[in-house]
Amino acid sequence: MKVRTRFAPSPTGYMHIGNLRTALYEYLIAKSQGGDFILRIEDTDQKRYVEGAVDIIYSTLKRVGMNWDEGPDIGGNYGPYVQSERRNIYAEYAHRLVELGGAHYCFCKNTEETADSDEDVPTESHVKLKDPCKHISLEDAQKRIAAGESYVVRQNINKKGTSVFHDVVYGDIEIDYDELDEGVLLKSDGLPTYNFANVIDDHLMEISHVVRGNEYISSTPKYNLIYEAFGWTPPIYVHVPPVMKDSQHKLSKRNGDASFQDLVAKGYLPEAILNYIALLGWNPGDDREIFSIQELKDIFSSERLNKSPAIFDITKLTWMNGCYIRNASAEDFAAMAAPYLKHITRPIDREMLCAVLQPRIETLAQISEQTDFMQDISDYPLDLYDNKKMKTDAEVSLRSLQLVVPVLQNAQDWNNESLFETLKTVAQENELKNGQILYPVRVALSGKATTPGGATELAVIFGKDETLRRLSLAIQKLNDRK
C-alpha cells in the first residue's frame, strides 16, 4: 500500500505552531517511506474563512521545505483539493449513507442556542441526542426535502457495546458507543462538517495515515462507523498530543502565542523552528538534536512519537536558532543579516561587522540592538570610563586616548591583527595594562561598555576616519568634564 498523508488546515490566517508540527509529522511519515504528502484546504466553515490565509499556508510550507505532491495549486489525480469545491461529492455520499442506514435526515431547528447556553456546567443534558427525526420514514423525509424544507444529515449510532481501534501513538483505545453523539454530517447550507468531510476525502484521496491532534481520539469511533457503513477500510491513525504554552494551556492564537510567521519576524530561522518543533514530541533515539529536514526524512520513525503534551520552550528554540546562525556560512549570514543592518548608511566594513556579530547573536532581531551605535554615537555618561576590572577611570582614559590617536593616525595596515598589536605596544611602552588602552577606545567608539567585537574590531568596522573622529570627540568630552 502506498503511503499517503495529508495536511488539511483550515484557512484561518494563522500558521499555528502545533499545526505546523502536525504537518511535519505527516510529511515525514510519507517521505520516510517514499510516500506522497498531500495538501488539502478545509474551508467548510465559511464563517471562519480569512482572505489570504491559503497563501500563508503555501508560503510557510515552502519556506520550511515541506513540498507537497498534490494540492489546490498543483493539482493531482484526487482533486479538487479544496473542500468547498467538493460539496457535490459530499452531498452525494451523504444521501447514500442515509440509504445505507448510516445516517438520517433531520429537520429540527438549529440547536445552537441550547448548545451554547450551558457553558462549562456539566448537566445531564450531555446525554446522547435522541433525535425525533430519526423515526421519520425515508419516503416522508424525501418528500419534505423535495418540498424545500431545510434539513441536515445526521449520523446514526445504532451500535451497542464497545468500539476498539488502534492508534500508532496511543495503542488500543476503547470507547463505548453510548458515548457517541449522532452529530451533523451535512449542514443545512449543504456543506459537510469536518466529521463527514474528512472521512469522505481521506477515503477518496486514498490517505493511508491520518495524523491529527489527540482531541479527535474520542470521535474516531464515529468516523470508523462511517467507513464501515460504506464498506471502506479505515486509515492508520496517528493521534499526536498538543503543543502547550504551559502545563495547562495549549499554544493558541487566543492566548496571543507566537505563530510561525511571528517567530520568523522576530528573527528565528525557518530551519531552526522546524528542527525545534520536530523534537517537541519526537526523538531520534540518540543524543543528536540538530537536523535538517532532509536528515529528518531519513531517520524519522512514528514509533518514537510521544504520548504526552510538550511545552513550547522559546528559550531552547532560541539556543537552537543560535546554533543555526553560527553554523551558517559567512555569505549566508551576511544575506540574512542585511535587512537588520539597513539603519547603517555610513560606509563600514560589513564583512568584519558580520564576523563579530555571527557568534554573538541568537536571533536576527538582536542585530539591530547590538549595532545601534554604529550609525551615530549617542550621548553617553562619562562614568562608563570607570571600570574596576580594566583599571580605568576618566583620567586614565583621557591619557590613553591621547596616546592612541597619533599612533593610529600613522597606522599603515588598518586590520584587526595589526591594530591589536599596535595598541598592545602602546600599552607596554607606557606601562599600562592592555585593557587600560583598549577599554577606553571601545567606549569612545561605541558609547557602550559591551560591544560586539573588541576595540580594534570596532576600529576596523568604522575605518580610519570615523575611528579618529570618534576618538577626538571622546577626548573633547573628557576634557570638558570639569
Place this chain on the structure above:
RNA sequence: GGUCCCAUCGUCUAAUGGUUAGGACAUCACCCUUUCACGGUGGCAAUAUGGGUUCGAGUCCCGUUGGGAUCACCA
C-alpha cells in the same frame, strides 16, 4: 459530571524488568579572553503518590492525586 487520554530534572527527553536513572536547554562555578559572546570543564537538579506482582519496578497491575481532551449545523 460521564467518557477517553496522559504523568522521569524548571523545560524537551533517553533508559529489551537488572544503569551510580543518561543527554540537551536553562541555571551556577571555573577556564579561555581587548568587553560581550563563542568554545571548554565541572556543579545543582527528576521517576507525583499509596498498594501489589517479582529475587529485582521508572518500566507490569490496581487505587489516589494532578493535568489535558471530549460531550457544536468549529475544525
